[in-house]
Amino acid sequence: MEDYERNLNSLALEEDSDVRKGPWTEEEDAILVNFVSIHGDSRWNHIARSSGLKRTGKSCRLRWLNYLRPDVRRGNITLEEQFMILKLHSLWGNRWSKIAQYLPGRTDNEIKNYWRTRVQKQAKHLRCDVSSNLFKETMKNVWMPRLVERINAQTSPPTYDPVESAVITDPGQSIDKQAPVEPSFVLEPVYQQQQFVPASDLSATSSNSPAEALSDVQGRVVNGSGYDSAGQTGFMELNDWGCDGGDNLWTDDESFWFLQDQFCHQTTSYSYN
DNA sequence: AAACGAATCAACCGCTACTCT
DNA sequence: GAGAGTAGCGGTTGATTCGTT
Known part of the structure; x- marks a missing residue:
């Protein structure tokens, strides 16, 4: 009996x-990609x-979903994506995979990270x-609201080429082939004139879809048909509005002190016209 | 240039939900 | 309905990278 158990243990170890x-x-990676292409x-x-x-x-599943999948997006989280994460997290909490569904190419792992x-770091700073x-x-x-301001402050709108279905951040440069094909939503080119709802309304929305959530704060509804039958949205063609990857709300000291000041005084002085 | 700490992110773990037999 | 197998989710860990001294 003891021998039997020992054998079992050694087998398990092996x-x-x-x-x-x-x-x-x-x-x-190559092997996995090959097999997935054959077996799904x-x-x-x-x-x-x-x-x-x-x-x-x-x-294998994790490696595929988080890294090898052809539609995985790389690079820094854009301001718009940051906004969506904050907004959707305020609606749904730590439902990372649900949030990730509305940020095409981003994985739940990435959003969670x-x-x-x-975000948690900032909370820690603010004790x-x-x-x-x-x-x-x-x-x-x-x-x-700070994010919204910074999104608005980005001045050069991208050219959307419906033929290429890709965002051209600079007409003289190569097309971003990573851009999602056939986006359901495209921000209107006049987004610089968007009217924003008061900051205090940001979480007052009962909207349960990201398109609604976004349009809540943008005031101006984006084009597109919304969701497909699977409930999956094509999201908005929001990426890379002249936003180099390093543009992050959370990383500069000026932001931190600004936020700390706001936090301590609990003032809400934003209004949008 | 080296050492060190902080930040980041890929990957793992444990658990739950779902599906199939 | 029960049990086994599998997929998916969220939390956590640890290796690597980055920045600072």
């Missing part, structure tokens, strides 16, 4: 040591076994809890 963990190699992106345990990859199905590293009403109010009344 199996454990046979499973690869840690960073994926290019070779593994489901039945991950089957893919893991039949591909010869010494990975778990779970690991963004929240933890940027308050992210779940506190005070923090939520600050986000609603200060940070989100």
